[in-house]
Amino acid sequence: MHVNNQDPGGSLDPTTEAIVESGVVAVLRAASADYFLPIVEVLVDAGITAIEVTLTTPQATLAIENIARRFASNVCVGAGSVITADDASRCIDAGAAFVVSPAFVPDVLEQCVGAGVPCYPAALTPTEFATAARAGAALIKLFPASVFGPGYVRSLREPLPGLRIMPTGGIGPGDVGTWLRAGAETVGLGSSLTGDALNGGSLVELRRRADEAVAQVAGVRERA
Template identity: 45%
Template sequence: MTVNLTAELTDARILAIIRGTDTAAALAAGTALLEEGVRLIEVALTTPGATRVIEALRAVAPAGSLVGAGTVLTTADVADVAAAGAQFVVTPAVVESIAEAARRGFPVVAGALTPTEAYTATRMGASAVKLFPAAVGGPAYLKAVRDPFPDIPFVAVGGVGLDDVPGYFRAGAIAVGLGGPLVGDAASGGDLDALRARARTYLSAVRDSAGS
């Protein structure tokens, strides 16, 4: 079944990014996020055993959740994450994996910072553009990049703190991607209870932003 990733991002509003140094810890962090109600999980390929983490999370993910792969750079990476059962692909930049994933029917969130990169990524087949690193310019920069491209769905990623969330949504982001500010060191063996607490706080902030 083809995933309408743009619709899923618009509805969920949070994309959690698992990037750690330990396979078991990354799996535990992803599982905790799913249990707390975070519906979209990206496992970065820089995490040891990332494809195994993706497979395992797919097995435990509740209905309505999606597990994808991040830091997908090459055509070989696309083949690897497809075999692992990833449901979407995320890139950090405009790279060859965008066109390959699109060719295979994978929805792609492509990393871009400039207007040229954002336009190029969509021309290559990206479903949405990951404005990265968003903290370089903040919500005002997102709005400026969006203005000439109102039809490109943007996800703000990179240094998005809790207090930043409402501003990015007001600037037109369909979702925010949260790595360190949400996951912390949990994917490397850190405190899972603290991760769960942060997840509840971010989910509450998103609900509040949606209602404002």
């Protein structure tokens, strides 16, 4: 069941394939999930259908359940900031289609693999990336991405061409294309995308930022 990420032609599970196709994962992290549903509605309408709800948000599992139920097949909703196998299990039970960790936690990955749900751990060094890939991670999160820059993705993939990397942290909607051209499979966008909409702010501005991110993905894919 493990994925060999050293094989550039290796097949992807349907969830990861959909996330890679989307090019953007919207990361929702807030003091309250009160505005998550209207935010997701705007994102989906703009074409961003991969949503990560972090467990640092109060009642995150309920938010995952509500998003999964409300948007059904239109959204791929997952859980972020997952650091224990028990948390992974709770999120999967709530309807999480994928699980993201801020580090490589073997117990979390094993729990997800056993449940048939893809797990995307974070890594920084080549050794961490290779270890996560060998353990079966379908995507590996580069975090914090902005500290290293797009060139780091390119450098990692030169000796490890099969790595599937999802940079996250400090990336703006207008930067998405640069990261994809550097070799990233998809890009995680947090507060730079959601902005004040997480606190009941402008959904119009949220839509503008979402449109910019989607246009960045389209620009890269059209030239491919």
